[in-house]
Amino acid sequence: MPMPAAKPVNPILTARIRKSFPSAERAFSLDVDFSAAPGFTILFGPSGSGKTTLLDCIAGLTTPDAGRIAEGKRVLFHATAPDANAKANISVAKRGVGYVLQDLALFPHLTVEKNTEYGLAHLPRASRKQRAVAALQDFHIEHLRQHRPAQISGGERQRVALARSLVTDPCVLLLDEPLAALDAATKTKILDDLRRWNQAHRIPILYVTHSREEVFALGERVLVLENGRIIAQGSPHEVLRAPLLETVAQLAGFENIFDTTVESIHEDRGTMLCRITTLMPGDEASSVLLETPLIRAEAGSPLRIGIRAGDILLAIAKPVGLSARNVIPGKLRSIERRDMIISVRVDCGVEVEVYLTLAARDALQLEAGREVWLVIKTHSCHLMQK
Amino acid sequence: MSINWQAFQLTVELAVIVSAILLAIGLPLAYWIAFSRLRWKFLVEALVAMPIVLPPTVLGFYLLVALGSRSPLGRWWQSMTGHTLAFTFTGLVIGSILYSVPFAVQPFASSFSSVDRKLLAASATLGASPLRTFFRVVLPLSVPGLITGVVLAFAHTMGEFGVVLMIGGNIPGVTRTVSIDIYDQVQASNYAAANATALLLLLFCFAVLTAVYGMNRRKPWTVGPVK
Numbered sequence: 276m277p278m279p280a281a282k283p284v285n286p287i288l289t290a291r292i293r294k295s296f297p298s299a300e301r302a303f304s305l306d307v308d309f310s311a312a313p314g315f316t317i318l319f320g321p322s323g324s325g326k327t328t329l330l331d332c333i334a335g336l337t338t339p340d341a342g343r344i345a346e347g348k349r350v351l352f353h354a355t356a357p358d359a360n361a362k363a364n365i366s367v368a369k370r371g372v373g374y375v376l377q378d379l380a381l382f383p384h385l386t387v388e389k390n391t392e393y394g395l396a397h398l399p400r401a402s403r404k405q406r407a408v409a410a411l412q413d414f415h416i417e418h419l420r421q422h423r424p425a426q427i428s429g430g431e432r433q434r435v436a437l438a439r440s441l442v443t444d445p446c447v448l449l450l451d452e453p454l455a456a457l458d459a460a461t462k463t464k465i466l467d468d469l470r471r472w473n474q475a476h477r478i479p480i481l482y483v484t485h486s487r488e489e490v491f492a493l494g495e496r497v498l499v500l501e502n503g504r505i506i507a508q509g510s511p512h513e514v515l516r517a518p519l520l521e522t523v524a525q526l527a528g529f530e531n532i533f534d535t536t537v538e539s540i541h542e543d544r545g546t547m548l549c550r551i552t553t554l555m556p557g558d559e560a561s562s563v564l565l566e567t568p569l570i571r572a573e574a575g576s577p578l579r580i581g582i583r584a585g586d587i588l589l590a591i592a593k594p595v596g597l598s599a600r601n602v603i604p605g606k607l608r609s610i611e612r613r614d615m616i617i618s619v620r621v622d623c624g625v626e627v628e629v630y631l632t633l634a635a636r637d638a639l640q641l642e643a644g645r646e647v648w649l650v651i652k653t654h655s656c657h658l659m660q661k
Numbered sequence: 662m663s664i665n666w667q668a669f670q671l672t673v674e675l676a677v678i679v680s681a682i683l684l685a686i687g688l689p690l691a692y693w694i695a696f697s698r699l700r701w702k703f704l705v706e707a708l709v710a711m712p713i714v715l716p717p718t719v720l721g722f723y724l725l726v727a728l729g730s731r732s733p734l735g736r737w738w739q740s741m742t743g744h745t746l747a748f749t750f751t752g753l754v755i756g757s758i759l760y761s762v763p764f765a766v767q768p769f770a771s772s773f774s775s776v777d778r779k780l781l782a783a784s785a786t787l788g789a790s791p792l793r794t795f796f797r798v799v800l801p802l803s804v805p806g807l808i809t810g811v812v813l814a815f816a817h818t819m820g821e822f823g824v825v826l827m828i829g830g831n832i833p834g835v836t837r838t839v840s841i842d843i844y845d846q847v848q849a850s851n852y853a854a855a856n857a858t859a860l861l862l863l864l865f866c867f868a869v870l871t872a873v874y875g876m877n878r879r880k881p882w883t884v885g886p887v888k
Binding site: 334335336366367368369370371372373374376378380381382383384393394396397439440443 | 777783784788789793801802
């Protein structure tokens with residue numbers, strides 16, 4: 276039974292889980308220890324890294340070999356406790372954990388409304404209906420009440436699955452690649468609705484994805500799972516962007532890579548100036564100078580610089596009063612839409628790729644040929660020995 | 662035309678009772694077969710399937726022994742009711758149930774296990790007990806399989822001969838079913854009467870099966886093939 280009344284004040288999910296699947300050809304073990312505060316926590320990792328197993332353990336569909344799972348003070352699972360009384364394994368049905376499975380698992384024989392009411396069996400008929408309709412309104416699918424899942428679109432089904440889980444007032448929400456099959460626009464809208472819902476309810480949401488774009492789009496705390504272990508956690512920036520120890524492989528993920536020469540070193544400021552030597556066809560020398568973090572290098576030595584397209588700001592008038600040290604004039608060459616991002620190419624002596632959001636493109640009314648300024652923070656320049 | 666209406670009515674009665682009881686005991690049995698993770702489950706599955714391959718006379722013979730006054734069951738029944746189970750309608754019902762078990766349980770179990778496990782997981786995360794999940798999700802999605810199982814059990818009982826002959830004998834109004842009646846008429850070279858009764862049985866079974874398959878066809882949310 277979901278427990279709408281017994282909502283803890285401080286619903287932080289803490290989980291320490293060990294689970295192994297012994298198998299002759301492909302043994303796998305999950306061994307994690309983390310906590311998730313209210314709001315989104317993104318579980319990022321390649322397929323087979325244990326993301327779904329982790330969610331199954333929290334939902335109670337899989338029993339861990341060892342560990343402890345708790346939501347605030349409520350212990351959902353405790354395998355080995357000092358005294359036997361503290362052992363716990365609350366059944367799936369009584370955990371009150373909302374779980375939107377990867378392929379949604381809507382009941383095909385029930386209408387959208389009946390699907391949404393499914394988890395409210397403990398309520399009288401009238402309030403059941405009232406709450407289901409309110410949840411359907413929250414996700415803008417109230418008009419589909421009498422339809423069956425087979426009669427509605429993928430995005431609508433996704434909304435039904437979310438409404439069906441959220442209407443039960445779960446204490447934790449688990450989302451297993453919920454938006455993987457949807458187009459960018461639908462994705463954005465559903466995420467907005469989900470964010471709005473969670474501002475009112477403030478529960479931990481574990482969001483599983485293997486898409487980098489989704490991690491940056493959600494922009495919240497990330498746990499990186501690899502081979503059943505959490506190998507990194509933090510903001511998308513901290514976790515998915517390399518620090519100053521770039522290797523070739525890591526730099527390969529950067530949209531903008533330039534060959535440069537160190538022009539001058541400013542140890543007092545902790546920076547240095549590099550001149551880009553990557554030339555556009557027909558040019559003889561580029562005049563683009565970048566201020567970068569200081570590394571152990573000498574003036575005149577060659578360096579490679581990587582800059583993520585999403586780290587560059589674009590302005591339509593020369594910006595003043597900025598902390599960013601690199602403001603570079605250029606001409607906009609092309610605008611191209613890719614998934615949820617706009618890729619803009621700017622010629623400023625070298626060609627630079629910049630990612631913008633859809634909203635930014637509309638607000639700036641960008642078009643090819645326009646004069647623009649690129650703004651690049653010193654610490655957005657990632658350096659590698661050439 | 663001399664159709665033996667008494668035998669016909671008796672047979673329909675027997676088939677209705679047998680399929681109703683098989684529905685009641687077949688659901689939990691099929692549920693167990695579909696969802697149990699016990700290692701020796703295959704033994705029960707083999708046992709349930711036995712009547713498909715076993716000659717009816719073999720089953721009938723052992724039933725006769727088991728129900729007769731020499732077996733503990735037979736003696737117990739006799740002490741309770743004053744007569745033996747063999748050669749009674751009740752004995753016939755018991756024999757027919759055992760003989761038709763696979764025809765009900767196998768379609769039930771196969772449609773239960775074809776329900777997507779993800780739906781069961783979803784139901785549990787929404788707070789539903791296994792029992793509620795069974796009645797709200799598994800059963801509604803298995804309706805075609807349920808109908809198939811009940812109808813097969815019904816039709817199989819309607820046409821059964823060997824088991825009835827062994828444990829029921831041929832007592833008019835008590836254990837004389839249509840197929841026994843037809844056999845009797847043929848033995849007496851009374852072909853016209855045999856034909857009349859046989860034709861009635863043929864048309865009746867065809868009508869029932871047609872109705873059922875027609876009904877199954879209309880279910881819009883049939884998931885997976887029903888065997």
